[in-house]
Amino acid sequence: FDLKWYVNTVVRRVAPAQGSLVVKVPVLAGESVVTQGVKVKEGFIDIVMGEGQNHFVWNSLMEPVASLQLSAGQNNNFVELWQFELSSLWHVTTSGLLPVKPKPGVSTRHPLWRPWPGEMLEVSVERPQAVEGPTVTVDNVVLEYRPGKRSSESSMQLDIRSSQGGNYRFSLPENAEVQSLKVDGQEQNTPADNSAIILSLHPGFQRADIKWTQEEVIGTRTMTPAVKLQTSPYNIVLEMQVPRDRWSLLVGGPDMGPAMLYWGVLLVIVLLAFLLGRFRKIPVSTWQWLLLGIGMSTVTAIGTIFVVLWFFALARRAEAHRQLSDNVFNLSQLMLVLLTIAALASLLATIPLSLLSSPNMQVTGNGSSAYHLIWYQDHFREALPQGWLISLPIGVYRLAMLLWSLWLVYSLLEWLRWGWGCFSQGGLWRKPGSIKSSSDEKMSVAVKAVADDIGKGE
Numbered sequence: 001f002d003l004k005w006y007v008n009t010v011v012r013r014v015a016p017a018q019g020s021l022v023v024k025v026p027v028l029a030g031e032s033v034v035t036q037g038v039k040v041k042e043g044f045i046d047i048v049m050g051e052g053q054n055h056f057v058w059n060s061l062m063e064p065v066a067s068l069q070l071s072a073g074q075n076n077n078f079v080e081l082w083q084f085e086l087s088s089l090w091h092v093t094t095s096g097l098l099p100v101k102p103k104p105g106v107s108t109r110h111p112l113w114r115p116w117p118g119e120m121l122e123v124s125v126e127r128p129q130a131v132e133g134p135t136v137t138v139d140n141v142v143l144e145y146r147p148g149k150r151s152s153e154s155s156m157q158l159d160i161r162s163s164q165g166g167n168y169r170f171s172l173p174e175n176a177e178v179q180s181l182k183v184d185g186q187e188q189n190t191p192a193d194n195s196a197i198i199l200s201l202h203p204g205f206q207r208a209d210i211k212w213t214q215e216e217v218i219g220t221r222t223m224t225p226a227v228k229l230q231t232s233p234y235n236i237v238l239e240m241q242v243p244r245d246r247w248s249l250l251v252g253g254p255d256m257g258p259a260m261l262y263w264g265v266l267l268v269i270v271l272l273a274f275l276l277g278r279f280r281k282i283p284v285s286t287w288q289w290l291l292l293g294i295g296m297s298t299v300t301a302i303g304t305i306f307v308v309l310w311f312f313a314l315a316r317r318a319e320a321h322r323q324l325s326d327n328v329f330n331l332s333q334l335m336l337v338l339l340t341i342a343a344l345a346s347l348l349a350t351i352p353l354s355l356l357s358s359p360n361m362q363v364t365g366n367g368s369s370a371y372h373l374i375w376y377q378d379h380f381r382e383a384l385p386q387g388w389l390i391s392l393p394i395g396v397y398r399l400a401m402l403l404w405s406l407w408l409v410y411s412l413l414e415w416l417r418w419g420w421g422c423f424s425q426g427g428l429w430r431k432p433g434s435i436k437s438s439s440d441e442k443m444s445v446a447v448k449a450v451a452d453d454i455g456k457g458e
Helices: 262-276 286-297 301-323 326-356 394-424 438-457
Strands: 005-012 021-026 031-033 044-049 055-062 067-071 091-095 120-126 136-146 151-162 166-171 176-183 196-201 204-215 221-223 234-241 246-252 372-379 388-393
Touching: 005 021, 044 055, 151 166, 151 196, 176 196, 196 204, 246 394, 262 286, 286 301, 286 326, 286 394, 301 326, 301 394, 326 394, 388 394
Parallel strands: 136 234
Antiparallel strands: 005 055, 021 044, 031 055, 067 120, 091 120, 136 151, 151 204, 166 196, 176 204, 221 388, 234 372, 246 388
């Protein structure tokens, strides 16, 4: 069932294997045999197979009809197999007999029937009506945007399928200046009006590539270019290359895109600062915990853990030094020295890293990173969706970290003075047996008091 209907009939010898065979095979209603030398007499074809001949083939044409009826003949001389080859031009439905289950890998557009004598198959055929719609489909769009200090560069790739030739129009931003325009790799003439682009399409698939620049200064809010197509596009990918001298603060656009996880981390820092500020035995207030956590979170979040442990370990050391045995006391002193080195290394390493490197804002999602943002939209209206970024110059971040570093150095002097007092309380090191336990001290005091009383009595 195609633009024309074809019938291909193959008669195969099964038995006897030797000798000649004569078979009378009926033709279908409306079948017109086109194979030379094959004649139809009263709706049948007389087939004669000579010695050594195993099959006989003929081809026919049929006029398309709305319904077709196939009936297996009441004949013991042969069995029939019916198979259809269905094209997308026709919608075919059958009733009365089910097809054989297809083998794995066999297309369902080639159904097969094995009827018993006398079984019938009703076939209904209709041609689907065309539905109004666009003749051009934009299958894929990839827009890459690279903003700069004075101008931006953009490139866009369109995968277009067209059912007929013609022009396809789309518009770029008003201040766009087209640098190159290609269709299937062939350079096209650059339009006089840079904001209005016209592509000459041929039937079938084609790929268009266009590059343009815009005179614009990157600001606090940066958006991908606004491009309006003639038809609704599918599978849209937006990419933004973020300059290295920008401090990204927020991102947004299509739902499937980058996410900035730092603000969730900041919320946790605020909650922890509120909780840690309630411990009065540590000389760090809530706002100091908050500043310390914010400053270190953009460089090294793990280092903050050592700093927090250092404060609590020293506070515990100042309280429990009397209850510790000599060996445990000495071991705790060694552990405090190691913890102090780790905490100080974390704090001091934060200062140069924050002043020379870029902040880690934890940008992730859809293959994005801090300097390469990627959004995806499966379908959109004629105007492409836009991704946006809110950022500040990296100098703002480094100035803020410079002020934070000065505050940290000033505060660290006070914290180290407090830490030394906790570390040295009760001595820096003990010799085994130099300090008795509390029960022994009480017994010694009691014995001394008794001795004093006896001396007075004498």
